[in-house]
Amino acid sequence: MSENPPVIYAQDLVKQFGSVRALDNLSLSIAPGEVHGFLGPNGSGKSTTMRVLLGLLRPDSGTVNLFGRDPWRDAVELHKRLAYVPGDVELWPNLTGGEVIDMFLRLRGSYNRSRRDELIERFDLDPRKKTRTYSKGNRQKVALISALAADVDLLLLDEPTAGLDPLMEVVFQQVIKEAASNGHSVLLSSHILAQVEALSDRISIIRAGHIVESGTLSELRHMTRTTIEAETAQPAGFLGELDGVHDARSEGERTVFEVDGEHVQQVMDRLAPLGIRSIVAHPPTLEQLLMRHYGDDLHGRGVEDATAKKVS
Numbered sequence: 167m168s169e170n171p172p173v174i175y176a177q178d179l180v181k182q183f184g185s186v187r188a189l190d191n192l193s194l195s196i197a198p199g200e201v202h203g204f205l206g207p208n209g210s211g212k213s214t215t216m217r218v219l220l221g222l223l224r225p226d227s228g229t230v231n232l233f234g235r236d237p238w239r240d241a242v243e244l245h246k247r248l249a250y251v252p253g254d255v256e257l258w259p260n261l262t263g264g265e266v267i268d269m270f271l272r273l274r275g276s277y278n279r280s281r282r283d284e285l286i287e288r289f290d291l292d293p294r295k296k297t298r299t300y301s302k303g304n305r306q307k308v309a310l311i312s313a314l315a316a317d318v319d320l321l322l323l324d325e326p327t328a329g330l331d332p333l334m335e336v337v338f339q340q341v342i343k344e345a346a347s348n349g350h351s352v353l354l355s356s357h358i359l360a361q362v363e364a365l366s367d368r369i370s371i372i373r374a375g376h377i378v379e380s381g382t383l384s385e386l387r388h389m390t391r392t393t394i395e396a397e398t399a400q401p402a403g404f405l406g407e408l409d410g411v412h413d414a415r416s417e418g419e420r421t422v423f424e425v426d427g428e429h430v431q432q433v434m435d436r437l438a439p440l441g442i443r444s445i446v447a448h449p450p451t452l453e454q455l456l457m458r459h460y461g462d463d464l465h466g467r468g469v470e471d472a473t474a475k476k477v478s
Contacts, residue, residue, distance in 0.1 A: 199351060205356070221240075247319045247320060253328040260296060321342075327356070327358065398419060402437065
């Protein structure tokens with residue numbers, strides 16, 4: 167990570183639409199060369215944040231700049247340094263995919279045609295077909311290729327792989343890793359937890375227009391629980407009574423429980439004298455981390471926490 171000024175800096179952003187507060191004192195910072203995962207369900211404020219960064223919306227209050235400039239006042243100059251991919255792409259139906267890509271790239275001036283051709287091949291896109299014949303996934307490929315072939319410093323990606331098959335998802339991850347290694351910054355808004363886990367240097371979780379957690383995946387994992395499966399010679403049912411242990415359940419010699427990070431050592435000390443035959447620890451996932459902040463929303467809709475059933 168660079169010690170240079172942040173590529174994106176937002177502090178206490180507020181955006182109101184009538185009675186709806188879409189952004190509620192949102193603060194966000196992204197360093198040069200960083201891939202930053204932006205997580206939250208529909209309606210949490212992710213797309214509103216993107217539109218503010220693009221200069222399409224003006225915040226009601228707060229501070230925001232890209233490369234030290236105001237995205238509202240300096241949108242034209244800033245757009246020369248960034249590329250944006252939305253989650254639902256509409257294209258000119260009578261143009262071919264290749265014509266659309268070339269038009270986008272020509273609008274930026276000179277571009278590397280070999281890079282364009284390489285990406286078309288890697289994403290397995292037929293550029294000769296009219297875009298009206300394209301599936302949603304192929305329309306996304308056109309947008310991704312147009313953005314990734316451009317010589318920009320910042321990629322704003324809002325659910326960019328919607329409609330892509332798993333193979334193309336792998337290609338996307340490879341290309342983003344290459345872009346980051348070349349110094350490009352990426353703000354990646356996604357519902358795909360595995361994608362964010364695989365790519366992001368840091369992650370921010372947004373709820374109701376406000377960042378509720380932000381940090382590296384390692385830092386955020388310290389804030390949640392590890393699931394442990396242990397097979398012991400002696401019963402371990404008492405573990406559920408220890409501080410920091412949750413949802414302990416035993417079946418014969420096997421015990422499964424969750425433990426807060428700060429209590430792992432204490433629990434291991436109590437397990438050791440029981441004669442451990444096998445032990446497996448599952449690090450907390452982003453899904454579990456999200457459930458910390460959105461689980462009550464699901465419970466309010468009568469939905470059971472699926473993460474609690476993953477280990478049984």
